[in-house]
Amino acid sequence: MSDTIVAPESSAEARVSHNPAAWTAEMVRPTVDAGVGAQASFLRKEFDLANVGGNERLLISAQGLYRAFINGKRVGEDVLTPGWTCYDVRLSYQTYDIADLLRPGRNVIDIWLADGWYRSRMMWPSSNIINCWGDKIGAIAEIRGDGLDPILATDGSWKSGLLPILKSGIYFGEIYDARQEDLPAIGGGEVLPFDKSILVAHETTGVMELEPLPVVSSFTDEEGRTVYDFGQNSAGYVAFTVAGEPGAQIVVDHAEILDKHGQFDRASLRTAEARIEYVLKGGDVESYRPYFTFQGFRYARITIEGRAEIKSIASVPVSSAAHPTAAFTSGHPLVNRLVENTLWSQRANFVEVPTDCPQRDERLGWTGDAQVFAPTACYLNDSETFLRKWLRDVMADQREDGAIAHVTPDPTRMHPQAAPGFFGSTGWGDVICVIPHVLYEHYGDASVFEETLPAMVKWVDFVWSISDGPIVKPPRGWGKRGFTFGDWLQPSGPSVKPLPTIGDDAAATIYLYISSVLTARAAEIVGDDAVAQRMGERAEAVKKAFMREFVTGSGRLAYDDQTSYALAFMHDLIPAEHVEAAKGYFKAAIARCDGRIGTGFIGTPALLPALVKIGETELAGQVFLQEELPGWLYQVKKGATTIWERWDAVMPDGSTHPEGMNSYNHYAYGAVCQWLFEAVAGFRPDPEMPGFKRIIFEPTVIAALSPVAAHHDSRVGRIEAGWALDGNKVAYDVSVPEGAEGLLVLAPDYRDIVVDGSSVLTAADGGKTTARLSPGRHEISFRVQGN
Incomplete structure (x- = not known):
């Protein structure tokens, strides 16, 4: 069929x-x-x-x-x-x-x-x-x-x-009585x-079942219940066969982790029952898997009431992202597992809408999470129709004054008394401006702007209206008009000496600038000159105001934190005369964190790209590869098989974070994979020729990652890039699909460049060296200074 x-x-x-x-x-x-x-x-x-x-x-x-x-x-x-x-x-x-x-x-x-x-x-x-x-x-x-x-x-x-089916629910699970x-x-x-x-x-x-995950181990707890480990956190359900007497009952509970003592730990599910109950009709072997629910879990605990025996059991993941379109490998096993964890978090949270988590009493389409993760999502899976469909719901939930809901589909639009003012956060609502551009650059279809431009304009006008001007001053209270989540879940450092974090006003103003620029570009692409001019002028006004308000005379940013510098550098919000000083302050902010991450949801995707942009490649590699808390590889060393919501979801002593909000399957921090593809492997779409019709190849060589290999199945075909380091010599091989062209871009400190056997003259002005690449495979070599 x-x-x-x-x-x-x-x-x-x-x-x-x-x-x-x-x-x-x-x-x-x-x-x-x-x-x-x-x-x-x-x-x-x-x-x-x-x-x-x-x-x-x-x-x-x-x-x-x-x-x-x-x-x-x-x-x-x-x-x-x-x-x-x-x-x-x-x-x-x-x-x-x-x-x-x-x-x-x-x-x-x-x-x-x-x-x-x-x-x-x-x-x-x-x-x-x-x-x-x-x-x-x-x-x-x-x-x-x-x-x-x-x-x-x-x-x-x-x-x-x-x-x-006696009862079913998204959070509840399902009760099935085979006798009926x-x-x-x-x-x-x-x-x-x-x-x-x-x-x-x-x-x-549609949401499809993926290949079942077999049991990798099991044990019996003190109450005689069997706990099965499927080796991978995912979203889906168990499928089992059972034999027994009529009326015997199989009860399945789910968990993402075992606690520090090796016991089944359901705390991250909060009040979501996530429970399956199956009543046997008796006789022959019976098979069952839920019909109308799903859970987020790695472990399943089976309680048997009456006479019955489980004959087989498997975890069946489900996802709208069923067919990966990319891969990244390196010489660093923890990094390879990090990429795999990100892929699994996307699978688990791309179930009809891009959700925050698949396990607890939430599972909502949080706009901030999707906003930061969208570029990575589009590498790892063909996400065009998935995200365009969801953007239509984002627009359906947009309020009359232009505010974008915190989650979409938004239950509070139908029931505002349940969570008053559940909309309008900068960094979250900017999804309406960010994701259309991500889709345009990855897939080359400008019609996304025709759909979304009016909503983009309404959003930018809303953010401007919060404080009636270019500096946005969000209220602190939840539910207040213009409340912002800011740099959500940023590490705070030791309580006796907390680390600085970006202020809500700086974060909101930066995002007003970002969305104004993006809206102006969208308007220009679809030929709406009036909107393009108005949004362009607004962006310039915000930029000037930011420089006056948040950049000191010495080049230090007002909040002096990693997120402030990362976002400001990425979006060219630091005056030219202060760039060198700001670089020093940026590096100092990282040093104060002992060389570790000091960013949350909105700062993390910008951190490593900003360091590379200012020429601090070695520092970017050190921050990325350090294995202590907080850090990407810390999670992997702690046994994570998906991305965590909190950097410290599991503490160094093995205990879990004490807060009630603690998910082990949240893709937001997996946004770093965009950097792995675009900077480390070194390929990205050119916004001037979107849809990968022109591919920019600009590798960032980090010795500890050698050898690197990556590919992406784009609309124009498979793109490949990989490099290996031998001493200070790099062999960089790339593949440009038919119907596309490539542009090689190499940093000023990459020397002795050879492309397909021919030497390439390095840029005379000390800038980046470029070379055109035709469709096909290319062998490139160069030397890295300092290695």
């Missing part, structure tokens, strides 16, 4: 080309449904076919989650359908080829329904939102052939019944009021 989910590249296509002119079907509710948290239900219809034409397809969506079966066989292979959007504004539908499931004569279709994101509990207990987008689940479906009229459509004549399989249809169908114009063809790939 072929799954033909369509993934158009723009909302116009989604709404016009792939959205049927008229749906005959209605949104239908099972009358047996008893509400949120109750036993799941199904809709059923029997129908007759004179023959099967071969082109039959099912168009289907739901309020809640659905899974469809025709003549007892599953439709499609994707899970958690119809996915997660701002359901009141946009509801995805899927299209499947189903001819091979149909037969002449009598047929039956079943549509299983469950709460899903639509009405499961959302957010943490203080918010405790249920029935977020509605309190009635339902399905809308049509079977179409070659004719104009549908073969079958949901309406009030459909029957309904109860499923063996094949229950009869005892109810009917109720047509619900529903605006069919909000239906859009599914805009990206």
